[in-house]
Amino acid sequence: MRLGINSPVVTAVPGVHSPWERTAGIEELGAVAEAADRLGFDHLTCxxxxxxxxxxxxxxGGTYWDPLSTFGYLAARTRRIRFATQVLVLGYHHPLALAKRYGTxxxxxxxxxxxxxxxxxxxEEFRLLxxxxxxxxxxxxxxxxxxxxSLSNREPAYHGEHFDYAGLVVEPHAVQARVPLWIGGRTPRSLRRAVAHGDGWVPFGLSLDRLREMLRAAELPEGFEVVLSAGRPLxxxxDADRTSEALRKVSDAGATVVSVVLSAExxxxxxxxxEALAVLAGTTAATEARV
Structure with a gap:
């Protein structure tokens, strides 16, 4: 099980974000990203x-930083940590626009x-756009x-019901041969969509019992990621005991990757x-940092 960070600062969801985030900016976020990178955490979100x-x-909440510009900045301040859009709304974009922007x-x-x-x-947002x-x-x-x-192809081609294109050059494009696609949702259909088109599922708003039930009923391919939230801020x-217990519960529910929100002042x-979480979870990078 790997640990990722639900990035602070970039959202301001009532009851979840901390007061210090209201006045924090890119420098504070950059410092957090550098620490998460150094300590071996899997990903940051936006x-x-x-x-x-x-x-x-x-x-x-009404605060949502743009993931493309945010991650572009953080990429220059980090070396290993991944950047997970959580989530992009597919209906807002043409697939080739996503392939170009996020491939870059x-x-x-x-x-x-x-x-x-x-x-x-x-x-309302659909209509606005x-x-x-x-x-x-x-x-x-x-x-x-x-x-x-399309993501990893210089000359992508696709022929579908809503999108149909060929004979085009998209350069630059993604350097990963297969960019991981994590599909969000809370319904059995979202899980089926994730299995059919993606590499992982990011559910929300479901009890752990319901998650276990849905995962047991699904045939998941080898290497498929189940990305679960550890719940309220840790x-x-x-409180190391409660933190460990929260991580254990989502792991037992089937998580291969856990995203956490941390309480801070x-x-x-x-x-x-x-740093405390890295030691508690025993991440490889944290161990290296202590040597």
Missing amino acids: SEHVAVPVDIARQR LDRVSGGRLVLGLGVGSLE GAEFEGRGAVADDAAAALRA DPSG SASHYVEQL
């Missing part, structure tokens, strides 16, 4: 929303891209298949929490 209606922002990110980061993808649920809300699942399926065919330096405290 979500996507273009514009959130004011009434909805009161519930799910894969190139400049040295092959550290993980594309987290989702169908989307915010109807001129994207079709009804039928978005079928569009997402076709877009995911098109992305798989305090590894202040400042960017420097966040780095201390990362």
Whole structure:
């Protein structure tokens, strides 16, 4: 089981983000990324929303840093950690636009891209962007298949129901032969979509019992990633027992990768929490750092 970080600062979800994040900027985020990279954590995340209606922002937050520009900056300050979009809404983009933009990110980061993808649920944002809300699942399926065919190819070709193209050059393109695609969602259909088109599943809003049930019912391919959240913010330096228990529970539920949110009072405290978590989890890089 590997540990990734739900990046602080880049979102401000009520009840989840810490007060220090409200005034933090790219320097604080960069310091966190450098520490996570040094300590051997698997990935950092960044979500996507273009514009959130004011009434909805009161519930799910209105701060969402753009993942492409954010990760482009962090790529220059790190060496090993991966960058996971969690998630890009497929209906907002043409697959070739994603292949060019995020293929370039894969190139400049040295092959550290993980594309987290989702169908989307915010109807107002779909309408704002001129994207079709009804039928978005079928569009997402076709877009995911098109992305798989296009991300790592200089001359991509795809012929599907919603996307059809050939005879084009997309350069630069991703340097990974197979960019990992993690599909988000909370329904059996999202898991089927992940198995059909992706390399992992990133569920949300489901109990651990429900997750176990869904995973037992699915036939997962070899190497398929199950990316689960450890739940409410962890305090590894202040409550190591609860932190260990939270990690154990998601591991027992079937996680191969766990994304964590950490409780902290400042960017420097966040780095201390990362160090405590790395020791607690026994990451290879943390062990190397102590030698």
